Amino acid sequence: MTRPSPTSGTDSYTGIDDLLVDLSDGVLSVTMNRPDSLNSLTGAMLNAIADTLEQAATDKRVKVVRLGGAGRGFSSGAGISDADQAQKSVDGPASVIDAANRAIRSIIRLPQPAVSVVQGPCAGVGASLALACDVVLASEKAFFMLAFTKIGLMPDGGATALIAASIGRHRALRMALLAERIPAREAFEWGLVSAVYPADDFDAEVAKTITALASGPAVALRKTKDAINTATLTELEAALEREKQGQLVLLESHDFREGARAFIERRQANFTDT
Numbered sequence: 001m002t003r004p005s006p007t008s009g010t011d012s013y014t015g016i017d018d019l020l021v022d023l024s025d026g027v028l029s030v031t032m033n034r035p036d037s038l039n040s041l042t043g044a045m046l047n048a049i050a051d052t053l054e055q056a057a058t059d060k061r062v063k064v065v066r067l068g069g070a071g072r073g074f075s076s077g078a079g080i081s082d083a084d085q086a087q088k089s090v091d092g093p094a095s096v097i098d099a100a101n102r103a104i105r106s107i108i109r110l111p112q113p114a115v116s117v118v119q120g121p122c123a124g125v126g127a128s129l130a131l132a133c134d135v136v137l138a139s140e141k142a143f144f145m146l147a148f149t150k151i152g153l154m155p156d157g158g159a160t161a162l163i164a165a166s167i168g169r170h171r172a173l174r175m176a177l178l179a180e181r182i183p184a185r186e187a188f189e190w191g192l193v194s195a196v197y198p199a200d201d202f203d204a205e206v207a208k209t210i211t212a213l214a215s216g217p218a219v220a221l222r223k224t225k226d227a228i229n230t231a232t233l234t235e236l237e238a239a240l241e242r243e244k245q246g247q248l249v250l251l252e253s254h255d256f257r258e259g260a261r262a263f264i265e266r267r268q269a270n271f272t273d274t
Contacts, residue, residue, distance in 0.1 A: 077124020
């Protein structure tokens with residue numbers, strides 16, 4: 001269901017039940033709103049993120065974008081429940097990948113600074129969304145995880161380029177191949193995130209950063225973002241295409257079906273593809 005943003009003066013923006021959108025004092029807040037599933041992502045949510053940011057790109061009222069998740073986590077990644085899988089079957093196997101890639105592009109291409117606010121778990125394509133942002137703020141309770149191989153898939157959403165650009169090849173491979181949880185403090189030491197704060201101070205520190213960006217020189221910020229992204233994300237478009245083609249093969253595999261079922265049943269997967 002589509003509904004208007006609750007804030008007066010922002011009726012040009014709409015959200016959906018699973019994605020809340022609010023514009024206030026130059027800050028466009030985009031909040032993933034499926035807290036019961038740690039904000040697992042659907043194609044509709046990812047397309048709504050892209051719709052919102054593509055609109056914000058030409059909206060002079062928007063000075064900074066805040067991307068966050070409701071409840072105790074940022075996002076657990078693409079949903080793999082039976083309902084989510086049934087919807088993917090209707091929409092086609094590429095639908096969520098295409099929606100994710102569109103959302104990632106909308107963040108990177110957004111002229112205004114984008115800040116991701118990571119208060120807890122941040123996994124899968126949710127991690128791609130967070131790390132596509134220009135400033136990544138994490139609570140000390142947060143962790144980052146590329147959980148794809150646990151269910152027989154590969155990283156997508158540009159993760160193979162975004163993460164390698166931040167932390168280098170070997171750490172990126174460690175995250176991608178071993179699917180380990182990387183605690184926020186370690187993620188900061190690696191260069192994966194911009195800052196980490198104690199949980200009790202997190203909201204106040206996030207507000208300080210967003211206020212500083214919202215009151216900063218818009219043209220200078222825009223040109224700086226574009227220059228750094230152009231210099232460091234030269235492989236992003238190619239990575240998005242490679243990931244899509246690889247993931248489409250893996251989504252049809254026995255290992256993915258087994259991995260998804262094992263995840264839902266909370267047991268060890270028995271991978272057999274060779």
